[in-house]
Amino acid sequence: MTPAEAxxxxxxxxxxxxxxxxxxxxxxxxxxxxxxxxxxxxxxxxGNWPGKTVERKEGRLALPDGAARLIDxxxxxxxxxxxxxxxxxxxFLLHADPDVVIFLADATxxxxxxxxxxxxxxxxxxxxxxxxxxxxxxxxxxDVDADALSRALGLPVVPMVxxxxxxxxxxxxxxxxxxxxxxxxxxxxxxxxxxxxRVLDDLTGRLAPVVPAPYPPRWLAQKLLEGDxxxxxxxxxxxxxxxxxxxxxxLRENEDLVLDVLGARYAWVERAVRAAVHRPSAxxxxxxxxLDRIATHGVWGFVLLFAVLGAALALTFEIALxxxxxxxxxxxxxxxxxxxxxxxxxxxxxxxxxxxxxxTGVGTVLTFLPVLALFYVFMGILEDSGYLARVALVMDRFxxxxxxxxxxxxxLTLGFxxxxxxxxxxxxxxxxxxxxxxxxLAPLVPCSARLAVLAVLTPAFFGAWASVAMxxxxxxxxxxxxxxGLLLNRTTFxxxxxxxxxxLPLYQRPHLRxxxxxxxxxxxxxxxxxxxxxxxxxxxxWALSSFPGPGLENSVLAQLGHLVAPVGDLMGFDWRLIAALxxxxxxKEVAISTLGILYGADGGTAALxxxxxxxxxxxxxxxxxxxxxxxxxCMATVAVMRQEAGWAWxxxxxxxxxxxxxxxxxxxxxxxxxxxxGGAP
Amino acid sequence: MTLDARETMPGFAKPFGKRRKIRGEAGQVxxxxxxxxxxxxxxxxxxxxxxxxxxxxxxxxxxLSALGVVPGAAARxxxxxxxxxxxxxxxxxxxxxxxxxxxxxxxxxxxxAAEAADDAG
Numbered sequence: 070m071t072p073a074e075a076x077x078x079x080x081x082x083x084x085x086x087x088x089x090x091x092x093x094x095x096x097x098x099x100x101x102x103x104x105x106x107x108x109x110x111x112x113x114x115x116g117n118w119p120g121k122t123v124e125r126k127e128g129r130l131a132l133p134d135g136a137a138r139l140i141d142x143x144x145x146x147x148x149x150x151x152x153x154x155x156x157x158x159x160x161f162l163l164h165a166d167p168d169v170v171i172f173l174a175d176a177t178x179x180x181x182x183x184x185x186x187x188x189x190x191x192x193x194x195x196x197x198x199x200x201x202x203x204x205x206x207x208x209x210x211x212d213v214d215a216d217a218l219s220r221a222l223g224l225p226v227v228p229m230v231x232x233x234x235x236x237x238x239x240x241x242x243x244x245x246x247x248x249x250x251x252x253x254x255x256x257x258x259x260x261x262x263x264x265x266x267r268v269l270d271d272l273t274g275r276l277a278p279v280v281p282a283p284y285p286p287r288w289l290a291q292k293l294l295e296g297d298x299x300x301x302x303x304x305x306x307x308x309x310x311x312x313x314x315x316x317x318x319x320l321r322e323n324e325d326l327v328l329d330v331l332g333a334r335y336a337w338v339e340r341a342v343r344a345a346v347h348r349p350s351a352x353x354x355x356x357x358x359x360l361d362r363i364a365t366h367g368v369w370g371f372v373l374l375f376a377v378l379g380a381a382l383a384l385t386f387e388i389a390l391x392x393x394x395x396x397x398x399x400x401x402x403x404x405x406x407x408x409x410x411x412x413x414x415x416x417x418x419x420x421x422x423x424x425x426x427x428x429t430g431v432g433t434v435l436t437f438l439p440v441l442a443l444f445y446v447f448m449g450i451l452e453d454s455g456y457l458a459r460v461a462l463v464m465d466r467f468x469x470x471x472x473x474x475x476x477x478x479x480x481l482t483l484g485f486x487x488x489x490x491x492x493x494x495x496x497x498x499x500x501x502x503x504x505x506x507x508x509x510l511a512p513l514v515p516c517s518a519r520l521a522v523l524a525v526l527t528p529a530f531f532g533a534w535a536s537v538a539m540x541x542x543x544x545x546x547x548x549x550x551x552x553x554g555l556l557l558n559r560t561t562f563x564x565x566x567x568x569x570x571x572x573l574p575l576y577q578r579p580h581l582r583x584x585x586x587x588x589x590x591x592x593x594x595x596x597x598x599x600x601x602x603x604x605x606x607x608x609x610x611w612a613l614s615s616f617p618g619p620g621l622e623n624s625v626l627a628q629l630g631h632l633v634a635p636v637g638d639l640m641g642f643d644w645r646l647i648a649a650l651x652x653x654x655x656x657k658e659v660a661i662s663t664l665g666i667l668y669g670a671d672g673g674t675a676a677l678x679x680x681x682x683x684x685x686x687x688x689x690x691x692x693x694x695x696x697x698x699x700x701x702x703c704m705a706t707v708a709v710m711r712q713e714a715g716w717a718w719x720x721x722x723x724x725x726x727x728x729x730x731x732x733x734x735x736x737x738x739x740x741x742x743x744x745x746x747g748g749a750p
Numbered sequence: 751m752t753l754d755a756r757e758t759m760p761g762f763a764k765p766f767g768k769r770r771k772i773r774g775e776a777g778q779v780x781x782x783x784x785x786x787x788x789x790x791x792x793x794x795x796x797x798x799x800x801x802x803x804x805x806x807x808x809x810x811x812x813x814l815s816a817l818g819v820v821p822g823a824a825a826r827x828x829x830x831x832x833x834x835x836x837x838x839x840x841x842x843x844x845x846x847x848x849x850x851x852x853x854x855x856x857x858x859x860x861x862x863a864a865e866a867a868d869d870a871g
Contacts, residue, residue, distance in 0.1 A: 332822075361837075568850075573844035
């Protein structure tokens with residue numbers, strides 16, 4: 070606080086402009102988000118790191134000496150530039166140079182935490198260590214002496230139980246103390262010996278004159294020994310074509326020194342752990358041991374997983390979707406009707422715009438909220454408890470083949486209810502490539518709305534063979550999903566997910582407060598990001614299907630249907646089927662009502678079942694259903710895909726799905742005609 | 751498992767274009783590795799072994815080190831199914847390892863039970 074502010078009596082905690090930056094850092098599963106939520110409360114902003122599909126959380130931190138920005142850095146296990154998260158963390162430490170880093174370690178797995186700390190200290194010295202889950206460590210018979218650890222590390226160490234907010238105040242005061250007096254931190258990162266030290270000195274000497282700020286030359290030299298690709302690029306650019314080859318030769322000569330670097334890091338960790346950790350009663354059988362005997366078992370693990378998946382589907386079909394339908398029937402539709410009635414005297418387009426454009430869009434967003442909340446709670450509990458990691462372990466052997474992470478099984482299963490839920494929950498997958506793959510494949514899971522379209526239209530086209538056609542079409546979807554997964558895995562995401570190395574965290578009781586925060590911040594993001602896109606898309610589709618009018622038959626949508634008729638011809642589609650397909654962008658079930666209007670059978674599904682076979686042959690019907698199942702998903706799904714993966718990937722997905730659905734549609738129609746399934750009605 | 755077979759196992763991207771030499775924790779080149787070395791995939795569940803080395807590239811080495819799977823560490827194998835990932839405990843961390851990755855981790859028997867208790871604890 071400046072003297073002027075002090076004189077004006079400004080409360081430092083609510084001062085308008087936060088000064089200074091504090092970073093929160095730690096490995097995954099150390100309770101970082103719990104600490105972040107406790108420290109910032111609702112004063113937080115969730116977004117993405119620039120150009121990355123990695124979540125960025127920022128909040129305001131009320132330090133005793135004035136507010137600061139608190140940045141929640143992504144959880145990583147190390148700081149070698151292997152993943153987007155690792156790159157973000159080290160770029161932030163280097164370029165943003167935060168005043169203080171709050172480093173969170175797990176008292177039940179201190180070795181791992183300190184390993185990351187060793188890497189952090191090579192980049193940034195002003196660190197306060199929060200030692201979380203002291204209670205769990207004690208339960209497991211591990212006694213961690215925070216003061217001894219503090220002496221061994223040369224850093225302030227605060228014992229904590231973040232779930233109960235124990236130690237949070239002290240963490241803040243220590244952070245403040247370090248901000249005021251950086252000399253409180255006297256840590257020395259791991260030191261090399263022998264050959265490694267000599268090579269490191271030599272490399273550092275060569276790099277020091279040319280390496281641009283803010284990269285510490287010694288850190289860069291060490292990362293070169295560790296085979297860090299980003300560091301290699303940096304050194305290559307800095308040294309130029311004349312000096313790089315010599316350095317590269319030296320690196321090649323000393324490739325084995327990476328083991329010395331890692332060894333020195335672990336020796337440093339071991340020294341600190343030996344000073345601070347005592348195990349008066351080792352060898353206790355813990356909850357985790359007992360539960361994992363079931364959850365990771367070759368048979369019982371599957372039984373448990375299927376029970377969980379079953380519960381998820383039951384939740385979808387018994388509670389979430391009926392709830393959404395109820396909200397639509399009792400709140401959205403009546404408001405639309407009331408709006409139309411109130412505007413009966415006004416120009417008809419105004420009533421249409423408000424009722425069919427705005428209210429439909431806003432209604433879609435609103436009816437999604439309780440459903441999404443339900444699934445965020447469900448997934449939050451699964452994740453918080455530690456079970457989700459076991460799902461990955463059990464499912465890996467099946468998902469691995471198509472390049473998916475074991476955890477993808479869960480969001481993809483939820484896709485049978487709704488693709489939106491599927492895409493929104495893909496964030497449980499830690500790796501960026503795995504997350505993107507899941508998001509790209511999610512629209513291929515037949516959602517309940519598309520299943521409803523199938524249920525109505527297969528009897529119309531195929532009569533007694535309806536159930537065979539339905540099963541066949543669902544199987545086609547799953548085949549395309551697997552095929553596209555294989556293709557993406559071999560091309561775009563090649564090698565991205567080659568290694569399955571994962572920590573299985575200890576089981577713990579889910580934390581209600583964290584779960585509610587998770588639900589709240591995600592719903593807020595959905596309304597803000599996806600919500601606007603959905604409303605705009607809804608208005609656009611309304612305009613396309615109403616102008617110039619009168620009626621859907623004379624709309625731009627119908628003209629579009631006529632325009633792309635040549636493509637439609639290849640699949641046996643007339644313009645009406647094309648218009649129905651396009652209108653299903655609002656929501657998949659809209660295809661049915663559009664068909665009803667266009668085929669003059671506006672009297673419910675029975676009338677449509679009568680009218681359709683007279684106008685559309687079985688071959689075209691088959692192609693239409695296949696295309697509907699594989700086509701670009703509904704606008705809500707597209708909106709959340711954009712929110713989670715960005716426009717570029719959403720576009721890639723749209724183009725892919727368009728190509729796949731049309732190719733298969735054409736193939737199916739032509740094949741069916743060849744087999745004599747009748748192209749004409 | 752012969753040395754040749756290990757050398758030809760699929761590796762990871764090598765920034766310097768050449769395969770890293772494989773070495774045990776005490777500076778030995780692979781040719782002098784004690785014959786007692788086996789691969790993690792060959793260890794039945796329930797046994798505790800010492801990690802002797804990693805035959806993979808930098809990236810795998812980094813991932814494993816960050817979770818505590820480093821040369822010298824004691825690893826208790828909790829699950830080793832015929833197909834699908836292995837589950838081990840290193841220090842206080844449970845690590846799931848794909849079979850491909852586990853096949854790159856060399857292990858040796860622990861000298862005696864005392865060291866096992868020391869390393870695990």
